[in-house]
Amino acid sequence: MKNSDKGRSLLARAIPLSPRGALSALILVVALVGVGGLAAGASPKTFQAGQPEGCAKPNRSMDLYAVELPRDRGQIRLGYGRTPETASYPGPTIEMMEGECLAITLHNQVPIETLTQLRAKPEYPLGVSLHVHGVKYTEQSDGTAHSNSFVPPGESRTYTWYAKKPDKRDGSPGTAGYWWYHDHVVGTPHGTQGVASGLFGAVIVRRPGDPKPAHTYVVAFGNQQTINLRRAPDTDTCDAHNPQPGPTCMVARQGERVEFVVISTGNDMHTFHLHGHAWANTRTGLLGKGDDNNTDSVPVIDNRTVGPADSFGFQVKAGDSVGPGHWMLHCHVQFHSDIGMTTTFHVLNKDGSMPPHDMTQPMAVTPSPSAS
Template identity: 50%
Template sequence: MPQYSSDTRSQQSGVSRRSILTGTLAGLMVPTAALTLGADGAAAVGPGPIRPLGTTRHITVYAEPLPGGLHGYGLAPGKATIPGPLLEMWEGDTLQVELVNNTDKRLSIHPHGVDYTTESDGSPFNDSFNEPGETRTYTWRSHAQTQLDDGHWVPGTAGYWHYHDHAMDGEHGTAGLRAGLYGGLVVRRKGDILPDRTYTVVFNDMTINNKSAPDTPMFEANLGETVEFVAIGHGDQLHTFHLHAHRWANNRTGYLTGPDDPSQVIDTRDLNPGDSFGFQVKAGQAVGAGAWMYHCHVQFHSDGGMAGIFLVRNADGTMPAGAQEAIDRFHEHGGHTAGSTAGTDAETRTQTDAATHAEEGHTGH
C-alpha cells in the first residue's frame, strides 16, 4: 500500500487519523508495534483471572481545555483534539495510560471493552479520577478468547471500543462527554487486516465529533484503499449510522470470512449512547470514486446537521469528476444549520489528514 508523509497527507486530505498502535511515539507515525506482533497472544487456560501474554506499553495522554468551553484528549501538550487520539492494542497487550489533567476540572479516562481493576475504572464511584493538575496512570489489559477447564469459552477482547471521561461535573462524566472528552479504542486480533486509513466518527447528541454540517469532518481515501470506520455513540439521542454506496458485514471486522458466512450485509446500523462498532470497506468498490454522504438516518437529525462527506478520490489521488460540485452543494445545504459547537481550527485537528499502516509483518493485507 502507498505510504504517505504527514505533509503529503495534509495537502491531499481534509481529514486525519491521530492513532497509536500501543508503543508508537506520536499520533501520525506509522505504528511500528504492528511490525513486531510477536507472541500469538493466547491466554492461559485454567481457573483464576485471565492474564495477558502480550506486550506492556506506556503512553501519556493530556486532557486540555479547548476554545468554546470544549475539552479534548491529546498525545502531547497543546495537541488535544475532538475526538481524542485513536488508541490501538493487540489482543493480549497491556496498555498503561498516564493521564495528565491540564484543566481546572475533575476528570478521568474510562475504557469500554478491555480489562481493568477498580483502581483504573476511571469513575468517582471507585475513587478513580484526576483532580485538576493531577497525573494518574490507568492500566488496561486485554486477552485472547480462552477455553476454561470447565469447557466454557471466554470471549476475547478484540473489537471496536472507546474511552471517555467519567468524572467531570458529576458521577457519570456527562459534562465531559458533551465537551468532547472521548475517543476510539481498537483491540486487534493477530491476523486482522490493517487498514490504510482509520476514521473515528462520534454521534454525540445532535453533532458529529461535536460539529454540525457543513462543518462536520470530511473523510478521504483513494479509490481501492482499505478504510476503517470506528463509530461511537454518546449523549441522549438514538441514532443510526448510514454510509452511502458502501456495505459491510455485521460482525467484528466488517468482512465476510467466506462465501458461506451467514453474517448480515448492511449499510446502516443503530448507534446509540454507549454503543461502538467498526468495519472496513474498500473505498469506492463497485461504485467508483466520488463524494459519498454519511449521516444519521433519523430524518430530523440529518436535516439538523448530522451529515458529512466520505470523499473517494481517484486511485492517483486526483479529484473525481463532479465531486467538488457535490461538496459545494453540501456546504450550501439550506437544511444544515451549524450548531454552537462549530468552534475553531484547534477543535477540528482530529480529522485533518489520513494515516497509513505499514504492510510489513501482517497477514491478510
C-alpha cells in the same frame, strides 16, 4: 466445617487442655486465624494495585493529556491528546492487540476554573478521568469518582488496560472489537459534561491476523444531532485540492482499506448510514478474512442503529465497485440529518486527485448552530 473451626477441633483433640491451656490454645488459634485472614485479604489487595489478571506487567505505555481547547460558539471544548498540542475531539484512537497490556498515564491539564464551571453540584469532585469500554481493568483503573480513580487538576494517574485473548478452555470471549474511552467525572459522577465537551475517543482491539486499514475514521454521534460535536457544514473541512485526513476530513484513495468506528456518546438513538458502501455485520465488517464468523447467515448492511454508549466498526474498500466520489455519511433519523448530522466520505481518484464536486450545493438545510 469452616477451616478455622476445623483448626480448633483438631487442636482440641491433639492437646489435653487445662483451663489455662485452653486459654493459651484459644489465643494461638485466634492468632493463626488472624494471620491466615490477613494473608487471604492480601491477595485481592495486590490484585487491585494496578494490573488486571493476566497482565503482570504492561508491555507498552503512553501518555495522554486532557486539556481545554478553544471554545466553539461559546461552548466549552475539552480534548484528549498524545501531547497537549495535539489534543482534539474525538481524542486519539488507541489501538491494542489482543494479549497486550497497556499503561496510560493521564495528565489533567484542564484549568480548575473550567472544571468548576462544568460541575453540576458543588459536592462533586473536580478532576478528569479515563474510563474504557471492552477491555479489562481493575477498579483502580475504572476512572470514576466512585472508586477514587480520577485525576485532580494538575495531577497525573496511570491506568492499565488489558486486551484479554479468548480462552477456548472456558469459552470466554476475547476483547477484540471497536470500543471507546471517555471521561467519567467532569460535571457529574457519570462524566456527562466531560463527554459532552469532547473527552472521548475510540479504542480498537485487533486480533492477530486482522487486516490493517490505511485510514481509520471515528464517527461519534452526540447530543444535539452532532457528529464529533459538530454539525454540517463544520463536519467536513476537507480542502478541495489537498485534503488531509482528520476528524473533519474523511478521505481515502479508491481501493484503500478504510475503517470506520462509530460511537454513540449522547442520549439519543441514531442510525449510521454510509452511501455507496456496505459491510458484513461482523466484528470487522469483513467476511472470511480476520473473522471467525464466516457464514451466509451474517447480513450485509449499509445502515446500523446505535443507542447511547454503543460502538461498532467495520472496514471497507474505498469506492469498491462504485469508484471515486463524494459519498454521504449521516444519521438516518431524518430530522437529525436535516439539521446537520451529516458529513462526506471523499473517495479520491487513484492518483490522489479530488474527483469533480459541486461545492455550491449546501449539505445541510440549516446553518450550523452551537452544538454540545
